[in-house]
Amino acid sequence: MLRGSFVALVTPFADGELDLGTLRYLVEWQICEGSDGLVPCGTTGETPTLSDREWRQVIETVIEQAAGRVPVIAGTGTNATSVSIERTRIARELGATAAMIVTPYYNRPQQDGILRHVVAIADVVDLPLVLYNVPSRTGVNLLPETVARLLDLAPIVAVKESSGSLDQASELVLALEGRAAVLSGDDSLTLPIISVGGAGVVSVLANIVPATTRDLVHAALAGDLARARRLHHELFPLVRALFLETNPVPVKAAAELLGLCRSEVRLPLAPMSSTSRQRLSQALAGSPHTATRLAAATEVQ
DSSP states (O other), X not given: OOOEEEEEXXXXXXXXXXXXXHHHHHHHHHHHHTOSEEEOSXXXXXXXXXXXXXXXXXXXXXXXXXXXXXXXXXXXXXXSHHHHHHHHHHHHHHTOSEEEEEOOTTTOOOHHHHHXXXXXXXXXXXXXXXXXXXXXXXXXXXXXXXXXXXXXXXXXXXXXXXXXXXXXXXXXXHHHTTSSEEEESOGXXXXXXXXXXXXXXXXSGGGTOHHHHHXXXXXXXXXXXXXXXXXHHHHHHHHHXXXXXXXXXXXXXXXXXXXXXXXXXXXXXXXXXXHHHHHHHHHHHHOTTTHHHHHHHHHHO
C-alpha cells in the first residue's frame, strides 16, 4: 500500500520542447529531498498537451533517473479506454511501480462506465492501479461505492482523492476498509484527510518544498499532530498562492523564481499574470521554507 508524500511532477519545457535534462535534475532533487515517490504525467505534468512520444519520454526518463530508489506512479489514464490500456502497458514495460488512472474526462461516463473502463485496463495489463478522482477537471465524480466495487475487480492500491470534500474522503476511507490507500490530491487538505484515515498526498506543493511536505505528511502519519499542524499553518499561505491561477501555471512560476526550472507552459495555458506572479513572489518571500532559496535565486538572476 502506498504511504507518504508523492510529488505530482511538473513537465519542464524549453522553447516549446521537453527539457529532459532539467527533468532528470528535478527527479534527483526530489529523491535527495526525501519525497516518497514520483508521479509524472498527471494534471501538473500538462499531460493532455504531450504527444505519445513525449509522454513515453517523460515516463522513461523519470523511471531511469529514479533507478528504483522510490516508486514511480505513471499517469496513464485518458478519456479513451484503448489509449489508456496501451499507455498502461508501456508504463509496465518501462518499469513503473503503478499506473495512475484518471476518471475519463469530457465523456462524463456513468459510474458503471468508469468501472468498466478501469476493469478493461486491469484485464489486459498486470500493474497496480491508482485511481484519480478530480471532478473539477473531468466533469464526473468517482463515488466511494464505485471504488469499493472495483476493489474485487482490479488491483487498486490507492485513490488520489481530489474532490475537495473532506466528507467524501471520509466516506472513501470507510468504503475501502484499509484495502487501498486514500491519498489527498489537494495540498490544503493533506492534514485533514490524513486525520480521517488517509495515507498521504500526491502533491503539487512538493515540487517546490519537497522536504517540508514530506515532514508534514510523516508527522501526521506518526500522530505528531502538533508538528503537523504547525507545518500545515506555515505552508497554507504558499498553498493558496500556488492556486491563484490554473495549475500548473503558478507552481511552474514558483519553480522558476526558485531557480528550479523555467515557468514555460503550453497552450492553451498562458503564462501567469504579473499581478498573480507578484502575489506568488510575496508568498515565497514570506515563507520560512522558501525565502532563503528565493533570495539566492534572485541574486543569481
